[in-house]
Amino acid sequence: MGTTAENIYQLRPVSIVRSLPQIKEHRLFQLKLEDGGTWDAFGHQPGQFVEVSIFGVGEAPISISSPPTRSEHLELCVRRAGSVTNALFDLEKGAAIHIRGPYGRGFPLDVLRGKKLLLVAGGLGLAPLRSLLLYVLDRRSEFDEIILMYGTNNPENVLFKYELLSFYDRDDIRYLYSVDRDEEGIWKQYVGVVTGLFDRTALSPQETYAVLCGPPIMYRFVLERLLKLGFPKEHIYMSLERMMKCGVGKCGHCAIGDKYCCTDGPVFPYREIELIKEAI
Secondary structure (H helix, E strand, O other): OOOOOOOOOOOEEEEEEEEEEOOOOEEEEEEEEOOOOOHHHHOOOOOOEEEEEEOOOEEEEEEEOOOOOOOOOEEEEEEOOOHHHHHHHHOOOOOEEEEEEEEOEOOOHHHHOOOEEEEEEEHHHHHHHHHHHHHHHHOHHHOOOEEEEEEEOOHHHOOOHHHHHHHHHOOOOEEEEEEOOOOOOOOOOEEOOHHHHHHHOOOOHHHEEEEEEOOHHHHHHHHHHHHHHOOOHHHEEEEOOOOOOOOOOOOOOOEEOOEEHHHHOEEEEHHHHOOOHHHO
């Protein structure tokens, strides 16, 4: 699992340093360890997740949105969607909760290092993909060309909006983004589904590794486009975080074929799951 934590099954106390509003019903929580440990020693990798535990309420798996290169806080982008996340949203700065982890298989950094990267995110899929994005930007010299494609349904639902806008000031990343519809006529970029962005840049399929994170419907069409362009199946990785619950492969909630998203993933090489119907 790529972690140096002493016991990933033990609950660890953390406190909320900040709760930053994002789009509607989404917040970015910055957490601090309360047991004297450091996030460096926590040892998480981009693409992994933690279980957030609130006593008397329950637990929920949440993808880590911050990279290990930024160890001041652990950041979790959380959508209000159930009893645990509702309770989390009601907590104030300084409140204590617990986490366990990190869990799962993250993005294959050793494979991606030195390569051209195409990161494709749809909607809320940017939250887990952000950990990889910030990692490669923090270690920019270790990677070749970086292209980010991000699509969402409308301008109001662009996640990490101001952070993304800052990329326009950089010359070491190509950033393309789209919205499915713009009823107010305020969008100045591409209007249409995210696959339309493939027509707006040149790609080198044999030299590029593609990393996808988004809703299942996006995967189907993006994969179709990647394969048509000539991307080798071994060059495509996907994050499948949906339906996870216990985080340790015991409850069966996230089973796809003979695999569990929480322990075998949530990051999978496409070649490994292409024949599993329920994966996409």
